Amino acid sequence: MSSQIAIQKVSQPKPKPNQAELGFGHFFTDHMFIMDYTAGQGWHDPRIVPYGPIEVEPSVMVFHYGQATFEGLKAYNTVDGRILLFRPYANAERLNVSNERLCIPPIDPNFTVEAIKSLVEFEKNWIPAGEGNSLYIRPFVIATDPYLGVKPADTYKFFIVLSPVGAYYPEGINPVKIYVESNYVRAVKGGLGFTKTAGNYAASLKAQEEAKEKGFTQVLWLDGIEKKYIEEVGTMNVFFKIDGEVVTPSLEGSILAGITRDSTIKLLKSWNVPVNERRISIEELYVAHDQGKLEEAFGTGTAAVISPIGELNYNGRTISINGGKTGDLSSKIYHTITGIQNGSVADTFNWTVEVK
Amino acid sequence: MSSQIAIQKVSQPKPKPNQAELGFGHFFTDHMFIMDYTAGQGWHDPRIVPYGPIEVEPSVMVFHYGQATFEGLKAYNTVDGRILLFRPYANAERLNVSNERLCIPPIDPNFTVEAIKSLVEFEKNWIPAGEGNSLYIRPFVIATDPYLGVKPADTYKFFIVLSPVGAYYPEGINPVKIYVESNYVRAVKGGLGFTKTAGNYAASLKAQEEAKEKGFTQVLWLDGIEKKYIEEVGTMNVFFKIDGEVVTPSLEGSILAGITRDSTIKLLKSWNVPVNERRISIEELYVAHDQGKLEEAFGTGTAAVISPIGELNYNGRTISINGGKTGDLSSKIYHTITGIQNGSVADTFNWTVEVK
Numbered sequence: 001m002s003s004q005i006a007i008q009k010v011s012q013p014k015p016k017p018n019q020a021e022l023g024f025g026h027f028f029t030d031h032m033f034i035m036d037y038t039a040g041q042g043w044h045d046p047r048i049v050p051y052g053p054i055e056v057e058p059s060v061m062v063f064h065y066g067q068a069t070f071e072g073l074k075a076y077n078t079v080d081g082r083i084l085l086f087r088p089y090a091n092a093e094r095l096n097v098s099n100e101r102l103c104i105p106p107i108d109p110n111f112t113v114e115a116i117k118s119l120v121e122f123e124k125n126w127i128p129a130g131e132g133n134s135l136y137i138r139p140f141v142i143a144t145d146p147y148l149g150v151k152p153a154d155t156y157k158f159f160i161v162l163s164p165v166g167a168y169y170p171e172g173i174n175p176v177k178i179y180v181e182s183n184y185v186r187a188v189k190g191g192l193g194f195t196k197t198a199g200n201y202a203a204s205l206k207a208q209e210e211a212k213e214k215g216f217t218q219v220l221w222l223d224g225i226e227k228k229y230i231e232e233v234g235t236m237n238v239f240f241k242i243d244g245e246v247v248t249p250s251l252e253g254s255i256l257a258g259i260t261r262d263s264t265i266k267l268l269k270s271w272n273v274p275v276n277e278r279r280i281s282i283e284e285l286y287v288a289h290d291q292g293k294l295e296e297a298f299g300t301g302t303a304a305v306i307s308p309i310g311e312l313n314y315n316g317r318t319i320s321i322n323g324g325k326t327g328d329l330s331s332k333i334y335h336t337i338t339g340i341q342n343g344s345v346a347d348t349f350n351w352t353v354e355v356k
Numbered sequence: 357m358s359s360q361i362a363i364q365k366v367s368q369p370k371p372k373p374n375q376a377e378l379g380f381g382h383f384f385t386d387h388m389f390i391m392d393y394t395a396g397q398g399w400h401d402p403r404i405v406p407y408g409p410i411e412v413e414p415s416v417m418v419f420h421y422g423q424a425t426f427e428g429l430k431a432y433n434t435v436d437g438r439i440l441l442f443r444p445y446a447n448a449e450r451l452n453v454s455n456e457r458l459c460i461p462p463i464d465p466n467f468t469v470e471a472i473k474s475l476v477e478f479e480k481n482w483i484p485a486g487e488g489n490s491l492y493i494r495p496f497v498i499a500t501d502p503y504l505g506v507k508p509a510d511t512y513k514f515f516i517v518l519s520p521v522g523a524y525y526p527e528g529i530n531p532v533k534i535y536v537e538s539n540y541v542r543a544v545k546g547g548l549g550f551t552k553t554a555g556n557y558a559a560s561l562k563a564q565e566e567a568k569e570k571g572f573t574q575v576l577w578l579d580g581i582e583k584k585y586i587e588e589v590g591t592m593n594v595f596f597k598i599d600g601e602v603v604t605p606s607l608e609g610s611i612l613a614g615i616t617r618d619s620t621i622k623l624l625k626s627w628n629v630p631v632n633e634r635r636i637s638i639e640e641l642y643v644a645h646d647q648g649k650l651e652e653a654f655g656t657g658t659a660a661v662i663s664p665i666g667e668l669n670y671n672g673r674t675i676s677i678n679g680g681k682t683g684d685l686s687s688k689i690y691h692t693i694t695g696i697q698n699g700s701v702a703d704t705f706n707w708t709v710e711v712k
């Protein structure tokens with residue numbers, strides 16, 4: 001199918017950003033992928049074109065009624081000079097899960113991966129060198145009808161844009177302080193919590209800002225119904241090692257089914273580490289801590305891979321986990337996944353897809 | 357302040373649409389209002405410019421993280437040739453309520469109303485003649501940073517666009533059939549339900565589509581926690597007349613504080629009709645119906661003003677309200693509010709603001 005992708009090249013490539021100033025999500029490559037959807041016609045006109053501003057009507061439905069879904073994954077330069085994607089089919093399938101809930105037409109996952117591969121191949125000089133650096137890939141869909149009425153749109157645009165990003169831990173993996181949110185709610189069962197849709201992130205901003213002001217990196221969400229069960233952290237799923245067993249909140253419809261979460265579970269099983277997907281309350285976690293059984297805590301997500309949690313604050317009570325240091329298991333998962341991504345660890349799960 | 361609004365006129369006005377084909381939200385006038393926000397500088401450069409496409413980066417934050425708020429109100433031609441807005445300060449203030457929750461900087465409500473008045477005055481030839489027709493006013497704010505990271509943006513744009521719209525009831529006010537939703541959830545306390553933000557409407561689409569397929573006009577939402585208490589209908593608040601008393605769900609944080617809702621409550625009080633803002637369960641409503649006490653049900657909102665509910669379906673059981681006909685009280689509220697809006701009923705509440 002990739003042969004169907006029309007290509008329009010920039011006349012003058014942009015200068016590449018300095019590696020030291022990459023950060024996350026600030027720079028974009030020379031080209032992007034676009035495909036249109038029109039009711040009755042389906043998805044059509046896939047193309048790679050120069051990255052740049054697009055024209056939309058002020059009445060474009062996405063501004064008003066929020067039909068917008070997205071994905072996030074990365075392309076990695078390997079130690080032996082290849083380019084790898086990590087589980088791109090999982091992202092392509094999750095995009096359709098989001099689309100289905102948001103009444104957005106599905107996109108053939110094989111074609112999504114083809115489009116990602118074509119664009120990354122085309123922009124391969126943009127994958128930054130340097131350990132931990134990578135090319136962030138952002139596929140996203142927006143409703144484009146110029147119409148003010150609450151209904152699913154008849155026209156959409158599917159984009160893929162690429163952003164060279166710096167290492168998440170330039171000075172080594174580092175535990176964070178997390179605030180357990182018991183006032184604001186991110187999502188509830190029956191709503192959009194399991195999708196990657198713009199509105200979920202809008203809903204998270206205020207709690208996140210208030211937590212930052214109090215000196216925390218992120219918020220740990222509790223369920224919206226009883227404000228009791230642990231959900232997820234910012235843009236990460238969350239895991240706890242309690243008395244030798246790893247526990248992570250089960251997928252009940254209000255949290256994202258993270259791909260790093262799934263990879264972590266599969267790795268743990270392959271290592272014969274007991275892992276349990278179930279509901280876990282914040283009280284249970286604090287009791288485990290008080291009994292000396294809370295051994296490690298960490299978030300999982302594409303951006304950081306593993307983000308150890310060194311401290312939690314719930315209702316004014318702070319607990320320190322593993323002395324505020326990165327646990328052995330967290331560290332092992334981190335090095336295994338990043339190793340698979342950069343080609344230094346054997347990919348026994350067949351997770352990577354080479355771009356060539 | 358209106359003198360600060362720069363004006364750039366179109367060279368060639370568009371032809372006006374045919375009155376019969378107006379519908380809702382399809383046509384836009386010749387001009388729109390825009391104002392920019394830049395962190396450190398505040399809101400700046402208010403201007404009226406030709407209505408037309410705007411340029412945004414594909415990485416514009418609103419597409420990805422949904423920081424987007426809006427309002428909806430109307431300008432009416434009166435029977436005696438004036439132009440009236442209905443409670444525009446209430447919309448301007450509610451926009452700030454939404455902005456505050458979404459971490460969007462507030463806009464001086466007086467200036468918002470000034471901007472609305474200036475734009476409507478400028479476009480007054482676009483207010484359609486004909487009973488029930490009006491000019492729909494859509495103020496909205498979007499985050500415009502070209503940046504992929506979950507945080508409040510540093511730049512925003514505030515727009516006001518105008519759309520000539522047809523009468524909601526060209527053939528007279530007409531009761532609708534409503535499906536009581538017990539699977540999907542629109543919003544929950546602690547979330548964004550009380551704001552007018554894009555994501556709330558995205559969350560409502562799937563339930564609405566499924567209800568339409570079953571032959572219903574709209575969905576009546578239940579609370580997201582117990583799926584028991586009545587919330588609101590689509591883009592309307594909801595009222596029930598039970599045994600002589602009017603009941604409407606209290607504002608608990610998960611529904612919009614509708615301006616038509618507030619006007620309805622104030623009118624009822626002025627008529628000495630008992631009105632009670634409280635939690636009301638769907639069971640209670642069905643019991644009231646079975647006891648012959650459910651006299652009327654109606655939705656309230658800017659688009660329709662009053663939308664009588666003729667039939668409800670909950671868990672497979674259908675009830676008919678007031679024999680499927682518009683109730684006397686619903687009708688009286690409808691004619692009073694629309695009368696105030698078109699100048700045929702005295703505005704004893706000082707709700708209207710003249711544009712001149």
Ligand SMILES: Cc1ncc(COP(=O)(O)O)c(C=O)c1O
Pocket residue numbers: 072196232234235236237256257258259260261300301302303
């Ligand atoms: C809300 C949320 N939870 C969890 C995750 C982690 O998902 P993944 O591991 O697929 O990156 C993300 C990031 O994508 C997210 O946005």
Ligand SMILES: Cc1ncc(COP(=O)(O)O)c(C=O)c1O
Pocket residue numbers: 428552588590591592593612613614615616617656657658659
């Ligand atoms: C979700 C929702 N509820 C209620 C309303 C009714 O509000 P108002 O009477 O201010 O138009 C609207 C429309 O604005 C709405 O979008």
